[in-house]
Amino acid sequence: MRRVYFDNNATTPVLPAVFEAMRPYFEEHFGNASSIHHHGQETRAAVERSRESVAALVGCRASEVVFTSGGTEGDNLAIFGLSRAGDHVITSTIEHHAVLNSCKHLESVGCEVTYIPVDGRGLVDPDDVRRALRPNTKLITLMMANNETGVLQPVEEIGKIAAEADVYFHTDGVQAAGKVPIDVKQVGCDLLSISGHKMHATQGVGALYVRKGTILQPMIYGGRHERARRAGTENVPGIVALGKAAEFAKQGLLNGTVAAISAMRDRLEKAILNETEASGVNGDGAPRVPNTSSIYFDYIEGEALVIALDLKGLAVSTGAACSSGAIEPSHVLTAMGLRPERARASIRFSLGKQNTVEDVEFVLGLIPAVVTRLRELSPVYNKQGVSN
Numbered sequence: 001m002r003r004v005y006f007d008n009n010a011t012t013p014v015l016p017a018v019f020e021a022m023r024p025y026f027e028e029h030f031g032n033a034s035s036i037h038h039h040g041q042e043t044r045a046a047v048e049r050s051r052e053s054v055a056a057l058v059g060c061r062a063s064e065v066v067f068t069s070g071g072t073e074g075d076n077l078a079i080f081g082l083s084r085a086g087d088h089v090i091t092s093t094i095e096h097h098a099v100l101n102s103c104k105h106l107e108s109v110g111c112e113v114t115y116i117p118v119d120g121r122g123l124v125d126p127d128d129v130r131r132a133l134r135p136n137t138k139l140i141t142l143m144m145a146n147n148e149t150g151v152l153q154p155v156e157e158i159g160k161i162a163a164e165a166d167v168y169f170h171t172d173g174v175q176a177a178g179k180v181p182i183d184v185k186q187v188g189c190d191l192l193s194i195s196g197h198k199m200h201a202t203q204g205v206g207a208l209y210v211r212k213g214t215i216l217q218p219m220i221y222g223g224r225h226e227r228a229r230r231a232g233t234e235n236v237p238g239i240v241a242l243g244k245a246a247e248f249a250k251q252g253l254l255n256g257t258v259a260a261i262s263a264m265r266d267r268l269e270k271a272i273l274n275e276t277e278a279s280g281v282n283g284d285g286a287p288r289v290p291n292t293s294s295i296y297f298d299y300i301e302g303e304a305l306v307i308a309l310d311l312k313g314l315a316v317s318t319g320a321a322c323s324s325g326a327i328e329p330s331h332v333l334t335a336m337g338l339r340p341e342r343a344r345a346s347i348r349f350s351l352g353k354q355n356t357v358e359d360v361e362f363v364l365g366l367i368p369a370v371v372t373r374l375r376e377l378s379p380v381y382n383k384q385g386v387s388n
Helices: 016-026 040-057 071-080 097-108 126-131 155-167 236-252 257-275 302-311 329-336 340-343 357-376 379-384
Strands: 065-068 089-090 113-117 137-141 168-172 191-195 207-212 277-282 290-296 346-350
Touching: 016 097, 016 236, 016 357, 040 191, 040 236, 065 071, 071 168, 071 191, 071 207, 089 097, 089 302, 097 113, 113 126, 113 168, 126 155, 155 168, 236 257, 257 290, 302 346, 302 357, 329 340, 329 379, 340 346, 357 379
Parallel strands: 089 113, 089 137, 137 168, 168 191
Antiparallel strands: 065 207, 191 207, 277 290, 290 346
């Protein structure tokens, strides 16, 4: 059976060149990067080269890059590294659970948290952020790109608001890195988190940009690794993979790779909406990353559609992989005002560098027939029809 993978926002396959770059660091270059002998120094050099590559991707100094285990740790380090009991934190209702659950924990230990709503397109209003500011506001944490809809938030405006108020600003850039240009100075953020496995590196590695002068309380205690911001022996193969993937990500923004992914996504959306009634794009009208499309198919259950498509060789998702098995509809889509049944009828298509035009045509050959069959089994669809 032919299999097509359109769930790249959950995780991406490691690019062959990335795998080859990291391979030597499992065997011949195995030293501890903190050792002063030859074996340690050659791995230290590899770590620092990767740090420079990540810095180049987001527009910061190499010394401002802290390697982590991924986006979740980066978000946690940014939030818990700055916030204390009595502080006020501002976030949004559509954040990844790495941020939302961190903020819930902050509330349990004496912090105040304001959750900013979004409009029907999934966008935060910067004026709502400004109005939420208090004298004890310590941190604003708002994502750059939503993992379910791909909607890009007005982070530059929010960065200006944070600077004017002298408040720290963290943005979760996990779903934006490599898909849109990032310059932390232009964004105006103090911290930005990324994850390797969302950009064709390995799982288990990420990075947090920490603006020079920002003092973080570490979450992991031990040696003075990562300038005393993240203790623990470095994951050298993973860091090398992240560095190489960052190089490809930066190239892809310039050499037409990302533009080609955008064209494929647009072709997919247009054809699905033309050929499948009672469907639409969640976040339509808002700026989005070029690889992501969240589409609702009324009168069916999204999980049933995911399973039916998987049996035909197509991998997609109903939303965030970390929420798999959740009974409740997507918190992102309901925050945008979708009624629960439409939120549950939504599917996320997310493309990667490995996908091709032929993959898109394969998918377009599946969707209408599978959707039609599932609707024929739906008593709601038979009673109401698409006229409602």
